[in-house]
Amino acid sequence: MSNKFRNQEANAHGHGYLPGLAIDAVIFGFHDNQLKVLLLTYKNTGLFALPGGFVHDTEDVNEAARRVLFDRTGLTNIFLDQFYVFGDKSRHDTAPLKAIMAVRGVTPPDDHWLLKRFVSVGYYALVDFTKAIPTPDSISDSCDWFGLDNLPELMQDHNLIIKKALETLQANLDQKLIGFNLLTDDFTMGDLQSLYETILNKKLIRAAFQRKILGLGILERTAKKWTGGAHKAPYLYRFISEK
Amino acid sequence: MSNKFRNQEANAHGHGYLPGLAIDAVIFGFHDNQLKVLLLTYKNTGLFALPGGFVHDTEDVNEAARRVLFDRTGLTNIFLDQFYVFGDKSRHDTAPLKAIMAVRGVTPPDDHWLLKRFVSVGYYALVDFTKAIPTPDSISDSCDWFGLDNLPELMQDHNLIIKKALETLQANLDQKLIGFNLLTDDFTMGDLQSLYETILNKKLIRAAFQRKILGLGILERTAKKWTGGAHKAPYLYRFISEK
DNA sequence: ATCTTATTGTATCATTTTGTTACAATAGTA
């Protein structure tokens, strides 16, 4: 849990939500040749957390994840996938939540539903950095992008969740051809290669990379991009989903 | 939910369990050149279900899955992994559970905890068919192996769960080198190839398969196996986990 | 205009991996 108690006034006892179940979303973006994730910050507590939420008893768990993603970015039709369930009992840590509530002048009873043990379903999303509009929820002060190698200490096991999300992304990058979701609609081959190199954290061979990607037959060439650089202008490519 | 209400007398209201959360385990075995899964059967109802259970509030979710696996097979130290969370609200179907209870002379109230909506964490396990001892739980009549292409209609979405588990197994087979877990300690190259062919559902080229597997350097040759066949005796191999 | 420079797109060849065929070794049976 973290920012997930929107409507807590309307659900003082957690009614209307599936009990003990939370969603945590690792929302990846790519900017300045860096992978970034969306984090919420809580004023006066120095706490940072992943966007998350609870599951209404009228919605699917996957729907709840899409709702969280939409609420924090304004985006729909985004690549979003489960990657792990975090269910260790050692996750149960009421301190950060109490701190957040204390700053807001609330002292919850020890049996408050938000202080119970939660199992969290981890999701990761790949969004176009330029299209997302980071939006804090009702109890956080801001929602911002943080570089992956520049992360603050996060509450609970959220650093671990991000680590596992990244590992999943790395493992799935070639298999599922999902990288494009992190770029704008049109991109150069150089953009794509930088993205892959950043995610996989290793250099790729330019000629081989280009040959491989084009050989997949999933890109169409749209135009040339004049970068202003003193060199040949690269082509722009676009992902074509179906044939 | 399905067979997961052991100790229901001791937990008439589901106390001691994480609410609304279940485990479903797809336990794979390999025998007679066929992939098999363990299923529970419920007498006089014609119902079949995956082994499953609930999570004690004193244990990790992964621990609960290991416990389920141990209770149904007697095995520990088994390959076991999460693969998906089944959390659609459409899963909520009280009919089969009521039928099972009815046969046992119980008519639960509509607000019985077992009749509430459950979110289920899907696990898949790979076990040595010869070592597992299928064991029914307290409310099922038997626990048996069923061939994957010979499955009965299962309760709720359990057929879907198996389908998804198989897809995960197929996708991970080469990546994680987990196939050996389905064989006995010593096996021939032919055994291993049959296993791969069965899981992937396609023919593999014998010479290339053998070269590839041996090239991984993860097998040691132990002895020869006299099969009684009128031909050269194959070697036995064994998986070596660490170097 | 022409020269210079950096980057792109692609061709070419080398290397590695995988697909295919072939064949010697051999444990039974006839």
Place this chain on the structure above:
DNA sequence: TACTATTGTAACAAAATGATACAATAAGAT
């Protein structure tokens, strides 16, 4: 002792990947 089916592996072909090279070209410098 010959025959047969299967195993282990070599040998070669084809495909994929790694590495290098080079023509094309957009802009700034001359």
